[in-house]
Amino acid sequence: MSARSAEIAVRLVKAGRTKIRYPAELVADDGTRLTVRAPWAVDGVRDFGFVRFEPGDVFTEHYWRDRWYAVKEVRDGTGTLKGWYCDITRPAVVEGGEVVVEDLDLDLWVSADCGEVLRLDEDEFEASGLAEREPAAAAAAREALDALELLAHDGRLPGAGPVEEPVQETGLR
Secondary structure: OOOOOOEEEEEEEEOOEEEEEEEEEEEEEOOOEEEEEEEOOOOOOEEOOOOEEOOOOEEEEEEEOOOOEEEEEEEOOOOOEEEEEEEEEOOOEEEOOEEEEEEEEEEEEEEOOOOOEEEEOHHHHHHOOHHHHOHHHHHHHHHHHHHHHHHHHOOOOOOOOOOOOOOOOOOOO
């Protein structure tokens, strides 16, 4: 009988509503950082101009319970690195077999060679009204984007190391 990897669902919440929910394979959980792996979870292709996400792509996603971002390493179906898509989020919460993250609109794209670093959706962030409703949260989001951009320019994005093997345990911390 072969060991089975732990499964977990990822739920991305935006403006109080579930934007997307998809199954993922738990790769690692040290109590602070949670890493999962999942195939592209949307039907069809999403072309951003600077990158295309499409069926066959695999996302290795890193979430933190104490940081305001998530880093998603994106590889095509052959394993070739496309780059990193980073979401600015509130710290992740793990509950009831799923990791829940609240999207705060700001994003960062980093190409595979770290030569292209693009700040995305700053207009959506401003229009969201977060700065007026929750100034401290808005400040934390901006600081997280700045920190990720510095890490990207230094080639030190979290999760940029070797691909990790799936865990064989079923419990979440």
